[in-house]
Amino acid sequence: xxxxxxxxxxxxxxxxxxxxxxxxxxxxxxxxxxxxxxxxxxxxxxxxxxxxxxxxxxxxxxxxxxxxxxxxxxxxxxxxxxxxxxxxxxxxxxxxxxxxxxxxxxxxxxxxxxxxxxxxxxxxxxxxxxxxxxxxxxxxxxxxxxxxxxxxxxxxxxxxxxxxxxxxxxxxxxxxxxxxxxxxxxxxxxxxxxxxxxxxxxxxxxxxxxxxxxxxxxxxxxxxxxxxxxxxxxxxxxxxxxxxxxxxxxxxxxxxxxxxxxxxxxxxxxxxxxxxxxxxxxxxxxxxxxxxxxxxxxxxxxxxxxxxxxxxxxxxxxxxxxxxxxxxxxxxxxxxxxxxxxxxxxxxxxxxxxxxxxxxxxxxxxxxxxxxxxxxxxxxxxxxxxxxxxxxxxxxxxxxxxxxxxxxxxxxxxxxxxxxxxxxxxxxxxxxxxxxxxxxxxxxxxxxxxxxxxxxxxxxxxxxxxxxxxxxxxxxxxxxxxxxxxxxxxxxxxxxxxxxxxxxxxxxxxxx
Numbered sequence: 001x002x003x004x005x006x007x008x009x010x011x012x013x014x015x016x017x018x019x020x021x022x023x024x025x026x027x028x029x030x031x032x033x034x035x036x037x038x039x040x041x042x043x044x045x046x047x048x049x050x051x052x053x054x055x056x057x058x059x060x061x062x063x064x065x066x067x068x069x070x071x072x073x074x075x076x077x078x079x080x081x082x083x084x085x086x087x088x089x090x091x092x093x094x095x096x097x098x099x100x101x102x103x104x105x106x107x108x109x110x111x112x113x114x115x116x117x118x119x120x121x122x123x124x125x126x127x128x129x130x131x132x133x134x135x136x137x138x139x140x141x142x143x144x145x146x147x148x149x150x151x152x153x154x155x156x157x158x159x160x161x162x163x164x165x166x167x168x169x170x171x172x173x174x175x176x177x178x179x180x181x182x183x184x185x186x187x188x189x190x191x192x193x194x195x196x197x198x199x200x201x202x203x204x205x206x207x208x209x210x211x212x213x214x215x216x217x218x219x220x221x222x223x224x225x226x227x228x229x230x231x232x233x234x235x236x237x238x239x240x241x242x243x244x245x246x247x248x249x250x251x252x253x254x255x256x257x258x259x260x261x262x263x264x265x266x267x268x269x270x271x272x273x274x275x276x277x278x279x280x281x282x283x284x285x286x287x288x289x290x291x292x293x294x295x296x297x298x299x300x301x302x303x304x305x306x307x308x309x310x311x312x313x314x315x316x317x318x319x320x321x322x323x324x325x326x327x328x329x330x331x332x333x334x335x336x337x338x339x340x341x342x343x344x345x346x347x348x349x350x351x352x353x354x355x356x357x358x359x360x361x362x363x364x365x366x367x368x369x370x371x372x373x374x375x376x377x378x379x380x381x382x383x384x385x386x387x388x389x390x391x392x393x394x395x396x397x398x399x400x401x402x403x404x405x406x407x408x409x410x411x412x413x414x415x416x417x418x419x420x421x422x423x424x425x426x427x428x429x430x431x432x433x434x435x436x437x438x439x440x441x442x443x444x445x446x447x448x449x450x451x452x453x454x455x456x457x458x459x460x461x462x463x464x465x466x467x468x469x470x471x472x473x474x475x476x477x478x479x480x481x482x483x484x485x486x487x488x489x490x491x492x493x494x495x496x497x498x499x500x501x502x503x504x505x506x507x508x509x510x511x512x
Contacts, residue, residue, distance in 0.1 A: 001028060005039040014046065016103040019065070022058045023107055023116070025171045027280075030056050049095055053512065059279045060092070060511065063271075065108070066117055068097045069136055073120055076129065078137065080122035092275075092511075105132045112136050113151045115178025115264075144182070145190040151179045152201045159204065162211040166220060166230060169212065170283045173502040176205065177260030180499070184261060184385040191382065206479065206497045213288075213496055218466040220285055221304055228282045229505060232295055235284070235414060236302035236322075239362075240329045243410055251355075251363045251409040253400070254299065256292065257371035257493060259418030261381070262388055263504040269392035274402060280507040286417045288465045289441040289474045290493050290500040292371075296416035300338075300364055301325060309469035322364045334359045340366035345396050352403055363409070367400075374419045377491040381421055384491055401508055411508040420499040424488035425459045425481040439482045440494030444473045463496070 001021070008014050021028065028036070033056035040046055054061045071094070073079075098104055111117040112135040119138045129137070138144050155175055160168040183191065183198055223230045229238045235252065243250050258266070260283065270277050287295040287305060293313050294305050301308060301321030311317045319338040326336045337360045342351060355363055373387045391397075404411045428442060444450040450473045454460050459478045468474070477483055482492050493500045 001026065001032070003028075003036075005036040008036070008040050009043065009045070011045050011049075012098050012101040012103060014040070014049070014051070015097050016101075016107070018054050018061060019104065019107040019111070021055065022061050023111060025058075025174070027058050028055045032056075048093070050093055057278070057280070059281065062111075062116060063092050064095060065097060065111075067092050068095055069099065069108075069117065070120055072097070072099050073122075073137065077126060078120070078122055078129070080120045080137070099133070100130065105130075109135050110154065113147070113154045114175045115151055115182050116175070119147065141187055141190045145186055145194055148179065148183045148186060149194050149197060151182065152198060155179060156201055156204060159208055160212070161208060162215055164212065166216065166223070166285070169209065169498075170230075170285075170502065173260055173283050173498055174281060176498060177264050177504075180261035180381075181264035181385075184382050185265075188382065202497075202499075203479070209498050209501070210496060213501075214463065217285075217288070221467050229284045231285045231298075232287060232414070232416065232503070233298040233302055233304055235299055235412075235505070236325050239412065240326075245326075245329070245331055245335065245361045249361050249363075249407075249409045251365065251404045251411050253365045253367060253404075253411065253413045254296065255367045255370050255413065255415045256296070257374050257417060257419050258415035258504065259420070259499045260502065260504055261499070262370060262384070262418075263413075263415070263506070265385060265388055266392060266397060267506075269389070270398055270401065273395065273398040276511045277401065277405075278509050278511050280509070282505045282507075283502050284414070284505045286415075286501055286503050287467070288463065288496055288501065289438065289443070289476070290417035290495060291438055291441065292416055294468075296366075297321065299414070299416055304467040305472070306467055306469045309472070312469055312472055318364075326362050331361060332359075335361040337363040338365075339363070340368065342367050342400075343369045343372070343396075344391075345394060345399065348396070348399060348403070351400075355404070355407065355409075367397075369396075370415075374491050374493070380489060381419075381491055384419075405508070405510055413504065413506040413508055415503040417493045418500045418503055419491050419493045420480065420495065420497045422477070422480045422482035422490055422492050422495070424484035424486050424490065425477055426486045427483055428453060428457055438494040439484055439490060439492040440477050440500070442475045442483065444475065445471045447473065450475060 003017055008017060033052040036055060037051040054064060099108060109132050112119055119136045121138045125137055125139060160172050220231050225234045225238045229235045239250050267279055287298045293315050297308060297315060297318055298305055300318045302325045305312050322338045323336045337354060339351060342365055369391055373384055377384050401411060450462060454462055454475055459481055460475050461478050462475050476495050482490050484490055
């Protein structure tokens with residue numbers, strides 16, 4: 001961790017090391033965070049500062065920094081409204097951070113640029129406000145547009161390459177989601193002014209990831225999971241490793257089709273509605289092709305798709321696979337619950353009644369709303385963002401998580417795949433049949449048919465995905481193409497863009 005607690009003697013030392021850890025997306029294990037707290041605890045400079053929680057819990061630390069930033073601006077005579085995260089939380093400690101110290105401000109400035117921290121929307125900025133601090137205030141819609149663009153440039157300079165580790169891509173994906181969510185929240189006129197630059201940035205990301213996937217995706221299925229699931233089929237095993245069903249209840253909530261940028265939007269709405277909710281955010285890889293029948297079944301079964309070859313085109317056996325996994329872990333049939341097609345508040349009373357049964361120890365829940373919004377989208381991902389905002393305002397998501405937590409469940413959120421904007425390249429009509437016809441991918445049962453179709457359609461690409469059934473051969477639309485009428489703009493999934501392939505994996509809890 002490149003950290004020596006004996007050199008932490010002043011406040012700026014502590015905040016520099018804490019921010020450095022979280023900017024690198026590293027949280028100290030609880031035992032080390034407690035150790036540092038003990039080492040520096042006798043120093044009066046740290047009175048009232050929850051050292052262990054700040055160093056060991058990223059969400060708690062960032063919300064503490066966020067709250068302190070707004071109070072710092074207020075002390076400078078700058079007032080305005082908070083962007084994204086609502087009002088000050090009663091559950092977050094009020095600490096004073098030396099933002100103007102050089103070691104602190106360089107990290108804070110970067111955190112505002114990449115979306116880790118949110119600026120304050122203000123009506124005017126005093127002339128004496130330091131230049132470095134202007135990244136943390138927004139004066140007008142143009143300033144937010146510029147912040148999005150600056151953030152994209154910063155991320156572009158730090159983009160992983162084809163030889164980077166999978167951890168680099170997972171870390172990058174979460175920062176990418178923050179920037180993309182910010183872009184989709186900009187008003188339409190301002191967004192149009194930077195759309196070309198954002199498309200170029202996203203295309204660069206997709207190109208780099210495609211090169212990485214070709215070299216390293218085959219390594220992912222068998223990686224260790226102690227620090228978190230790397231792929232979706234690791235999730236059940238990770239949950240079983242982390243929790244004892246004799247002592248704890250588990251709820252896995254799968255938001256069908258939720259991309260990382262949309263998770264950011266859901267998260268901010270949850271914080272506004274219930275400020276004691278906390279999120280330990282990770283991400284993991286979905287299965288290629290990023291289709292529900294492939295990736296979600298892998299998620300609930302704990303199996304690679306080649307281990308359920310007869311069901312790879314259907315989701316009908318998900319409840320069976322979910323129950324079978326947990327029974328293999330020692331659960332009884334009545335201990336395991338599965339429910340999909342959960343969408344709105346009207347669905348919650350019946351669900352709550354089922355989950356209140358004391359025999360239920362582990363629940364797998366599928367929330368379908370986002371996927372429905374995506375498949376009906378006509379205004380791109382900005383239109384999707386508006387609809388998700390309206391859905392979140394209904395209180396459904398907040399009520400679901402609060403019910404689960406209040407009733408003793410250990411709660412995790414993930415998605416089976418994300419979604420991306422794509423442009424139609426035309427339908428495949430060569431007279432050869434695809435067994436599975438997605439908008440971003442077609443699958444074939446034999447090499448000959450696949451080769452003929454690929455040759456006749458040069459805007460396609462075949463990738464040999466390890467872990468798929470041997471007679472399940474995917475043909476992807478190249479780049480951001482889709483097998484829909486030429487020129488049509490759609491929001492789809494099935495392909496290998498970062499927005500489709502890397503999904504959130506989040507532990508939801510209350511502030512301790």
